[in-house]
Amino acid sequence: MVNHGYPLGRSLLSIAMAMLGALSLVFPLPLLTQDMVDSERSLPLLGDHPLEERLIDGMDEGIKKNYRGAIAIFTELILLDPSYADAYFNRGIARARIADYQGAITDHSQAITLNPQLAEAYKARGKIYWQLGEQAQAIADLEAALALFSDQENLVSQREAWEQLQTWHGNP
Template identity: 40%
Template sequence: MKRISIWSLMVAMILFACDSIEDKKGRFLLKGNEKLEENDPKSAIGFYEESLKLDSTYADAYFNKAIAQLRINQLENAIADFSKAIQYKTDYTEAYFQRGLTYLDNGEFYKAREDAEWMKENAKEDWKSFFLAGLVQEKFKNFDEALLAFKKASSLDPENSDLLVNQATILYYQKDLESATETLVQAESINPFEPNLHNLKSMIAFDQGNYEQALESVEKAIDLNNRQAYFYNNKGLYFLYLGKIEEGLDLINQSLRMDPNNPYALRNKGIYYVLMGDKISAMQYLEELHNKYPDMDLVEEYYQKAQKL
């Protein structure tokens, strides 16, 4: 038995030694992909790095490594690896798309715009080209251009409900609540399980003064995706308006623990302190927001109320 085991091991070693570099690097890539599917991005990165040791120009390994880095919020590293993927595969459209999205998340809007322009020039029939362009224009508050880009994306992928939700979001920013609602009806007919759809429905209901409906819609959003900080923040705001002050504060604080830099959650905390009659605490939040984001909904109203306490 011992001789058979040793012989089997020797055969396996010989076969492995005969593997080409292409086979070996591909095997590491697949192992990394398996770890990524198991939600173990750190182990996945290790396998992708082993693949890159065998071939430092392996574009797919750089791309997948970047995706794993996004899972652990390493935006700068992800951008660097998407760029490497593009360096070694100059027509890597998906790498341009993902890098553009990551630039947006990292606050590098002009660089994201460059990737969107490349995609619009080189991948005219890909809805992602115009989706990215729309997101960029949204960041620059060029809402008319953003809406046109999202509509173009929808024309290329009519069954994509997310693109309709993006259109509705722009219409909401433009205060065209009727058109935004009509667009959400279209989106819901395609996919009623899109959480952002229900969150936006809640925001429209809130603006219309229907706080109970707003609460019902945002709770649907949370049921569908319980990992979005801004859903909890919106629910907290609706509780404040429904008189459930402390419950509202708990949700706003939960949202801030998930995303400490959300100015809307900081605004809502200021609103809480106005409702509690605590001028000093309210001004700590609202004065800075009034200076930085004077056009943010409710900031001016509650800043004035705080001053009068």
């Protein structure tokens, strides 16, 4: 079997990718591309923010369904770096899990302000708007997410957004 130059082998990379897939069930992650993989270690990179390890700690708390603990960690990150869009986005996800929908909308909106390319934030905010009966805002957000996913060539998320829009428009 060819390991494509990855010192740790394809099996470890497959395990790491599977773990990220499980993470994304709770906290959506961007679709990984080859330039997001460290070829020396064969492990996916989520970004280059200095507080990233702590962000992952918060995501771990979310996976354990300790949403209040996750919110505390994401809030800590926001206090350390108020421009950290991913911290706002993930706190919004955790807030939605405890039915703090207005707090979640506020966090997703701030994440979008800080990083207008964060398609997942539009998608998450749109789903909350839909739950709150604000269909026009929900559709606008999901359409924005769909366009960004298309631009980013994130085909999986693009299809999910398109299917969600079809459902909302009554065309399953």
